[in-house]
Amino acid sequence: MTSDLFSVRGLWRALTPADRIVSLALLLGSIALGVAARPSGEPTAAVVTVGGDVVATLPLDRDGRVEVQGRLSPVTIEVSGHAVRVTESACPHRICVRMGARRHSGEIIACVPNALVVRLTGGAADASVPDAVTG
Amino acid sequence: MTTRTIARVALLVAVATTLAIAESLIPKPLPWLRLGLANAVALLALVRLGARAALAVTAVRVLLAGLLLGTLGGPTFALAVAGGAAALVAMVLAARAVPPLSWLGVSVIGSAAHVLGQLAAIGALFGAGRSVLTLAPWLLATAVPLGVVTGAIVVAVDRRLEAW
Known part of the structure; x- marks a missing residue:
């Protein structure tokens, strides 16, 4: 060749x-x-986990922000207009911040250095419901 | 392993570690995008020296890069291990595929396995579960052409290493 x-x-x-x-x-x-x-459906909450443990649950019908402690740094998560985003994190590449806002059920924002995942739950495509069954 | 093989593996470890660190420092247009040159060195080890050498290059590179980047033992390191291991196993198996894949095809499979291994780790370790699949399409779709490119680099380097 x-x-x-x-x-x-x-x-x-x-x-x-x-x-x-x-x-x-x-x-x-x-x-x-x-x-x-x-992703589809209207999510009802953003569940924040660090290393798999739930550290915060943010209802999406109320704007607000929360700071949680990740493995590496504090991480600020903001709910605004039924969407969630990571606004501040001291991780090296800040991929979580650059991922921007997420608003559909089943979508996630991951911050690997902090072992942090923000997952939108509720609605038709809730990750806890197999959508092969629900369509 | 002969002394000659050990020396070559050590050389490839040095190259792979350097490239891994260089890639982590380069700003990228899309934050999650990565060419995967460190994995390309593992493929070069597989092409020239076989599966055991590729395992050695991957394992030592992941450890050294973790040590030098300060991620050793943390979540980023867990993902590097998951991606590196998945890519290595997939490439070793793909190299034995019938009908035969070229090294470009092996590289594509390694690239895709790297992405899937990392996603599996995020799903399993960070509580994301099957929601990681929402990240999979873009990652997989870019992994294929990037796999071809890194595979081509490996083949081009391999051709110029006749003296080895």
Whole structure:
């Protein structure tokens, strides 16, 4: 195999049939996952966990903010207009802050360095209800 | 392992650790996006030296990067272990696939496994459960082309390492 690997065409030629099938299957799988896990419904609360333990539950019908202690730093979580976001965290990449606001049931915001997850619960796509059954 | 193999594994560990740290310092357009050059070095170890060498490179790199970045033992480290282990196991198995995958295909599988391993860890360790699946589509969809790119880098480097 001595094809040119620095162009899209060259890369495509370098793929074996099995490579292409696997790549296509993964892309289709990601779309299927996207459809299956598509956030929907009106959530009622944002549940905040650190290392799997629930440390706060924020009702979404009331604006407000809470500061919880993550594994690395304090994290400020804000509810505003039925949406939740992480507004402050001292973690290195601040991915949690840059993820922005989430407003659909089943959606999550994760802050890995703090072992913190904000999960929107309630509504049609509540993660505790298998939606294969409920449709 | 012969002394020669140990020296080569050590060299790859140094390269992988350097790349892991460099990648963690580079600002990215999308916060969760990562090319995965450290994993590419594990693939290079698999290509040139076999599964045991790839395991050694991955394990020592994850430990060293954790130590140097200050994440050792914390949640970020747990995710690095989960992603690295998932990618390694998937690539070793994919390399034995029939019909054969090229190293590009093996890289794609490693890239996807890395993402899925990390998501599984977030779901299992941080109480997110199956809600992690809402993060999966974008991560998986970008993992595939990034896997092709890192695989191409590995193949290109492999060709230039004839003297090894």
